[in-house]
Amino acid sequence: MSRLLLLLAVLAASGCASSPDADPRDPWEGMNRAVYSFNDGFDDYLAKPVAGVYKDVLHVEIRSRVSNFFANIQDIFIGVNNVLQGKFQDGIEDWARFVFNSTLGLAGIHDVASDMGIEKHNEDFGQTFGRWGAGTGPYLILPFLGSSTLRDAGGTVVDYYFAPLPHVRPIALRNTLYGLYFVNTRAELLDASSILDQAALDRYVFQRDAYLQRRRSLIYDGSPPREREEEVNDKPDSTVK
Amino acid sequence: MNMRKLLFAIGIFSFLAAAHAQEALAPDVLVKNVTLEVVEIIQRDKEIRTGNRAKLIQVIDAKVLPHFNFASMTALAMGQHWKSATPEQRQQLVDAFRTLLVRTYASALAAYSEQKFDFRPLRAKPTDTDVTVQVRVIQSGAQPVPIDYSMEKTAAGWKVYDVMVGGVSLVANYRTEFANVVRSSGVDGLIKDLQTKNKTLEQKK
Numbered sequence: 001m002s003r004l005l006l007l008l009a010v011l012a013a014s015g016c017a018s019s020p021d022a023d024p025r026d027p028w029e030g031m032n033r034a035v036y037s038f039n040d041g042f043d044d045y046l047a048k049p050v051a052g053v054y055k056d057v058l059h060v061e062i063r064s065r066v067s068n069f070f071a072n073i074q075d076i077f078i079g080v081n082n083v084l085q086g087k088f089q090d091g092i093e094d095w096a097r098f099v100f101n102s103t104l105g106l107a108g109i110h111d112v113a114s115d116m117g118i119e120k121h122n123e124d125f126g127q128t129f130g131r132w133g134a135g136t137g138p139y140l141i142l143p144f145l146g147s148s149t150l151r152d153a154g155g156t157v158v159d160y161y162f163a164p165l166p167h168v169r170p171i172a173l174r175n176t177l178y179g180l181y182f183v184n185t186r187a188e189l190l191d192a193s194s195i196l197d198q199a200a201l202d203r204y205v206f207q208r209d210a211y212l213q214r215r216r217s218l219i220y221d222g223s224p225p226r227e228r229e230e231e232v233n234d235k236p237d238s239t240v241k
Numbered sequence: 242m243n244m245r246k247l248l249f250a251i252g253i254f255s256f257l258a259a260a261h262a263q264e265a266l267a268p269d270v271l272v273k274n275v276t277l278e279v280v281e282i283i284q285r286d287k288e289i290r291t292g293n294r295a296k297l298i299q300v301i302d303a304k305v306l307p308h309f310n311f312a313s314m315t316a317l318a319m320g321q322h323w324k325s326a327t328p329e330q331r332q333q334l335v336d337a338f339r340t341l342l343v344r345t346y347a348s349a350l351a352a353y354s355e356q357k358f359d360f361r362p363l364r365a366k367p368t369d370t371d372v373t374v375q376v377r378v379i380q381s382g383a384q385p386v387p388i389d390y391s392m393e394k395t396a397a398g399w400k401v402y403d404v405m406v407g408g409v410s411l412v413a414n415y416r417t418e419f420a421n422v423v424r425s426s427g428v429d430g431l432i433k434d435l436q437t438k439n440k441t442l443e444q445k446k
Contacts, residue, residue, distance in 0.1 A: 067383070071383065114379075119384070119385065121384060191348075194348065195345060195348045195349055195352065198345050199345040201422065201434055206414060206418055209413070209417050209418075210409045213408060213410060214409050216408070218408065222387055222408060
């Protein structure tokens with residue numbers, strides 16, 4: 001964890017080395033692109049192939065049990081974040097989900113709460129900080145974890161601190177669970193990442209903008225206020241001829 | 242009036258009625274009908290399900306494309322640079338961007354057509370000419386993914402001019418990319434990049 005903080009400090013120090021026409025949201029683009037290509041290499045040679053095998057070998061039903069198991073544990077902290085943001089009703093729903101899924105759903109491997117109509121939410125400490133008024137800060141690519149911002153990286157540190165997984169003992173079990181979690185998560189994203197590869201002219205830029213848009217939408221639970229820039233040139237004349 | 246004339250008149254009348262019904266279709270009904278129709282075609286067609294991308298693109302061309310306004314989408318993605326493009330450049334941009342979006346859309350459909358859809362009731366006044374139609378993709382163990390279609394009313398019925406997936410606007414997401422390319426190599430550079438991209442994707446499959 002201290003290594004992550006050190007990295008942030010180094011990045012902050014190198015912030016002044018940005019080029020003049022850089023995107024104001026991404027002053028550390030040079031550094032970010034370097035970490036991005038490192039992550040890409042790791043993904044191409046290890047994560048993606050392993051996730052591909054995992055997906056081929058395990059039936060979708062089993063993979064979805066694995067996803068549900070991890071998702072269920074996260075519901076506790078999604079609830080904490082909802083309460084911290086003053087959304088008590090949502091928080092209670094998250095905890096109700098955890099109770100039903102942990103019992104009737106057999107330790108979370110079945111998402112019975114969704115079938116009962118208690119919908120899953122998406123919250124984390126990065127969003128809570130945003131809700132409390134913290135700006136995103138510069139865009140940041142974390143090693144292995146990918147897209148983030150200075151604020152969201154801070155949130156990730158807090159998420160990590162509260163998550164039960166890092167505290168599981170014995171270490172061998174913890175590492176096995178971690179491995180399963182990362183491979184399963186990457187497998188879930190195989191389709192999405194190949195669509196991203198197809199859609200983007202510059203994958204780095206496309207992914208960055210999508211991440212920033214997505215986080216903004218999540219902080220406002222799907223209905224962010226319109227940005228001013230959009231209102232100005234909302235609908236240019238689209239005549240072709 | 243003889244029989245033949247009468248039949249002809251009935252034919253014309255029912256054709257007009259059908260055309261009118263199509264035009265008057267509410268935007269949320271339109272989205273629901275088209276989505277369900279396309280998903281059903283995919284689920285029935287073994288060739289498409291086993292990865293025949295060309296056939297899937299044919300289906301999208303026939304069923305989905307007529308409801309999109311690609312000129313609007315391209316203009317929005319170009320932002321301020323749209324003004325500096327000549328009519329020919331605009332046409333080339335629209336064509337190349339359309340090809341790229343259709344291919345992306347085909348991949349997304351192939352990946353997610355087995356999910357359940359939740360069509361949200363439209364929140365708009367009957368007089369509105371610009372609405373957002375909300376659909377949600379339901380998945381077990383995760384928050385539903387919202388898909389929002391921004392639609393405008395035109396003489397030829399309601400047309401989609403932007404799609405937001407999980408809060409990410411497709412059009413806005415291309416804006417920075419397009420602006421970067423235009424700044425470094427002009428509008429022609431962007432046209433060339435899009436065409437090269439499309440060619441590479443075509444060769445892959």
